[in-house]
Amino acid sequence: MGGLQKKKYERGSATNYITRNKARKKLQLSLADFRRLCILKGIYPHEPKHKKKVNKGSTAPRTFYLLKDIRFLLHEPIVRKFREYKVFVRKLRKAYGKAEWTGVERLRDNKPGYKLDHIIKERYPTFIDALRDIDDALSMCFLFSTFARTGKCHVQTITLCRRLTVEWMNYVVTSRSLRKVFLSIKGIYYQAEVLGQLITWLVPYQFAHDHPTDVDYRVMATFTEMYTTLFGFINFRLYQTLNLVYPPKLDSKAESELKAEHEEDYAMDSESYLEKLSALSASLARVVATAEEEENQLDHFPTEGEDLENMQAREKEQKEQEAQKRLFEGLKFFLNREVPRESLAFILRCFGAEVSWDKSLCIGGTYEVTDETITHQIVDRPDMDKQYINRYYIQPQWVFDSVNAKMRLPVEDYFLGTTLPPHLSPFVEEKDGDYVPPEKLKLMALQRGENPVQEEEEDDDDEEEEEEDEEEEEEEELTEEKNLKKMEDKRAQGKTLAVKVTPGKVKPWETGSAGNKVRLEQEEKAEEKRLAIMMMKKKEKYLYDKIMFGKKRTTREVNKLTAKRKAHEDASKAQKKQKKAKKQ
């Protein structure tokens, strides 16, 4: 044989990974510093493919970092800054201990700081990379901007977050890139399309936070530190792309308009300026004064076949988007004081509407309630004393639903005091086999341009019919569905059929010999399949069973949801009937 004996765990994946403690020792950092460094540099543990091999034969649970990542951290200049800071803290403590107050002051003046610019540049070599990763930054900054200015973190951080989020909202308003909004129980989700990237963020409702004790705010603060830097650079770049002045300035015209009011309420000019900006009611100043955004038409290229189809589809999409951008153009809204002003103003302005609110609510309201040209007033209370005839009094959900539907929905369902229709998530894209709530179907019909206007009574029957259709569809699906599932589904089907009596409806194969043939054929096919499944290999059988199990589960869930809906509707119908009976 000859040659050196090969030792275990000296090559291959065992040498590519390093445990956390070893990494820490290698970097000579405390755990807190290591954590901070990982957060700032975006280093995360990896799950090796063969854990036991990497763990040198042990099966103890450990977190592994890539050795390359750690080596890469070795040369990070910020590590030195961390050490400097540590020294600074030590000196400061000493000075405090000796009560050398001048020394303390001097030390404080020379407090070492660090910048994250190079890290941002390193982590996101291109602007699009950065934009792709901004979801978390947005959500975090929006959260921090709602914190009270006491306790949990530095006031500078909070104000900076507020400033950045206001800048972001202003950008979205100006570029009109908002696509979807969703009122969830957690907060309000927004989705914007910026430079082709879909960016989603979540803003909490405007309430004071009940700060939990089991959350480490230092971790969050470190993240925020990184995110604000990233966010600022992105904002700068985005403003540049729109030829806007950064830091944002209000349009001179708008500024003069606003100047008159409420200036004396704010002690500091800068503060009032941020407030004015956050009011979102005025447009921003541009570097190069352009009249309006010029329409950029898609250039036409001579194409054929599929390309042509694609092109047409794209064009159609483009048109739709343009239409959506002008959704509320020409409308004049007035926000009552009980509605969330900022989010509504933001959304409405994003789609070209004019918004105003009560003077006492916030700075930046441009017209009064008494203005006769107001078309919609957004109200979230059961009744109003004084109503103007020439405007709609609608609930805020109308705005959100209209944005998601990409069209102005009929306002009747959203009038003052009416029971609102369910608010659906715009982020759900149903595939075939998934459950589609009937409201969504209705909405889709509306979007297709079908006539949705129906009286209430008719509506009920209509729904019934719809349901029947659905069930039929389901049945069809069933026939196509896998033979294994067939038994169960048949049972389910039997149940639904048992519940409902539909006169004069006979399944096609029960009528005659032709149907018989069809059924026979189907049965034959089913048996064939069953026999083929018997001959599957063990491994494939396992995989197949797993897939089929998943499919079955989805169908089961869908069935459950349909049944629930049905029960609910039956109950509500019964209630209605009772009411009617009582009336009579």
Add this chain to the structure above:
Amino acid sequence: MTKASATKLPRGMPTVTLESQKNGTMSKAKVKSAKKRVAEDDNDQLPIFDKDVTEKAGEEGDEDLSDSEESVFSGLEDSGSDIDDEEEDDGDDEDEDYDADVILDENLKNSSGVETSAEPAASDKSTPKQQDGKSASKERRKMKKGKGVAIDGRGEKGLTTTFQGLATAQQGDEYEHDTSDEEDIRNTVGNVPMEWYQDYPHIGYNLDGKKIFKPIRNKDELDEFLDKMENPDYWRTVHDKTTASDIRLTDEQVDLVHRLQKGQFGDVNFNEYEPSVDFFTNEVMIHPVTNRPQDKRSFIPSLIEKEKVSKLVHAIKMGWIKPRKPKETTPQYYDLWAKEDPNAILGRHKMHVPAPKMRLPGHEESYNPPPEYLLTEEERLVWEQQDAEDRKLPFLPQKHSCLRAVPAFSRFIHERFERCLDLYLCPRQRKMRVNVNPEDLIPKLPKPKDLQPFPTTMSLVYRGHTSLVRSISASPTGQWLVSGSDDFTVRFWEVNTGRCMKTLEVGGAVKSVAWNPNPAVCLVAVCFESTVLLLNPSLGDRLVVSSTDQLITSYEPPEEDKEQAVTWALSEGPEHNKGHRLTLTHPKAVKQVVWHGKGDYLSSVMPDNSSNLQVLIHQVSKRRTQNPFRKSKGLVQCVSFHPLRPYFFVATQRYVRIYNLIKQELTKKLMTNCKWISSMAIHPGGDNLICGSYDCRLAWFDLDLSTKPYKMLRHHKKALRGVAFHRNYPLFASGADDGSVIVCHGMVYNDLLQNPLIVPVKVLKGHQITHDLGVLDVTFHPTQPWVFSSGADATIRLFT
């Protein structure tokens, strides 16, 4: 040293007199001399004396108290410490009470010194020179003594060194006391062990060179005792070794001893707990300590400072010193990506796994969701009881009538924080999700329709048995069917009509039946308990029936009767009429009988794990029985003959062994990978074999290919009981406890390169499951593609 001690003398003076007076041993001359000494300043006195002085000092009132104290303590302490030192130096084995002794000695000396101290002064005057010389010599001696202490460290020497002063004093006294009386206590020998003088009547010599005699002392124990009894001062009398005399202690000395024993200070008047006196007062004084007016320079600006300031002012004027810039707290933003280079992927490597985005919310998260997404009461309870990790939704869907009513989400910060943790703590791994269409996984098999004929429907049910039908067999012509059941009967059926032609009662539950495969012979082997019965059912062609009978009767017993394992008996009388022809009585219970293809040989199985007598092969024409195996290889489940060649298959619990009957050797051993074989069938071609097992598997062996199964079929859900091959068609069937018979197409090609094609073609159901048993036996029709199955529900079914 003497000088130093002498300085303290004046204080000592009065005491001396006092003492002497007290003792009353002093002569008047001595007193005079003492008075003289008051005037003289130089005297050899001991500081140790002072202690007495202090006692009296108060009374005398002519002495400085503090001074005396100091001296007293210095002296006492000196001596004490010296002794300690010596003890340490010695490391000697002196008695514990030595300390006390020493102190006593010292006192003794003192007291004696007191008595004698007055004397030297007088002599001093007279012989100053002499004294000087002596003192010098004494000094020298002391040095020597000191050394001696260091060297031999005897206690006595130490003692002497301690009291050098005393010694000198004593020596000074020498001049006065030329003639020593009994009371003379002067020690002239110095610090030597007194044992040296033990045997002499004297201790040392005086100045005249005369012996100083010890006081006459011939006390024995009795005297001692009497002394002790009579002398009231005995308790305060101590013996001085150096002078070999007894000394009575004074009251003061006794007091001192007591105090020292108690660990108190030697001086009675010393107060340990005197109030402390501050070095400096703690009271703040309002007036300056000095009344000196302030300097002028404290009013005039400092020139040096002025120079420094003017330099700074100049530097500022010149713009050399600039004010500190205010720190920028707001971050500065600029176009970071102005020179972006998409190819510069700096720190990132190909292992980078970008973090997945947050999941987008569904309908159920809406503040006003459709009603079907709200949880019912039970679902809500289940949700509340589940652990946070098990929950499908991390929140409870809620419906609010209007936006105004929506509260803050209590876990908002938590969720953000958890996302943060996920981003930097959660190990990431790139996982490739396989997107498989399940249809693609199903193997493409030829359609069963193309593989016809095979049995598809149940056409006949043969009823008549009252218990489970264990075994069935079809006649080689395919016209008849025989079945054996647990109801102790064997029934013969006509296949096409389902009519029971004959019922034969036998004396036990029938385990196995087998129709002779030779069409020229009409014989059926039936086994029950330990008997194998050969029947002639007299069905079918009469010629065949009679020829069979003839075959049996034509047997001629051989000349030499061999001992056989089985007894052959010819049936006669009523049994013959019933159809019984031959009865083979086995030593053990028989489980299975099987015919050889030619119809002359017959094999029976008697499963018994420990015996080698498990399989027997019988020859009907010669009525001969042989046991082919010498050794048991395990519990035999079933046996079978090769259809064409002289091979014999024996299935034990887990293996199938193939024996060559002519060569009488093991040809092959097949590993079935089953836990327990139940049945076995051999393809009519002879190269393939199927094995059914109780662990729901069917193993297909290609004997040319390998000893391992070519295919394992897990079609049945329960234990397989019977398997069968069709004689002409490429079909095989298996019956199992789940009550189904599965018919498979098993095509064997003549081309050796092509593997057998196995396609399941039909699942036949019909048998009811009774006592967890379904189908017990399956067999094919010899010519038609029909399959018979017998079940635990006491029926036999024909599928065509």
